[in-house]
Amino acid sequence: MNGTGEIEAIHVSDESAAETKGVEAIEAEALDAIEEEAGIALEPGAHRRNVTVRNAALNHLVGERFRVGEAVCEGVELCEPCSHLESLTEKGTLSALVHRGGLRASIVESGEIHVGDGIEQL
16 A cells, blocks of 8 residues: 555444444545446445545455554455345445455554544554
């Protein structure tokens, strides 16, 4: 990842915020693209990822450590879309998000994250 990305939105309920053991992030650019290409406009959080980022190439962070806000995470695997996601949204969501469904990451060092915080590879 070249440069620094930024957290655009956080989608976590108050009940689950204290229990978060991992991060699932999606690129805002991917959401913009599926709206433009497939006419699918997902409501905030409908993609079931808990962080939306901008200017961060998430697919390149598998196996890499990165700082997000005060936390340090490690990319575990791509977060490919599933049929359950499509059942909660609309037909075509699964195929539109293939290979751009985001990143599943483990938390190596806990810390607070906020909208506007930077994301940078370590």
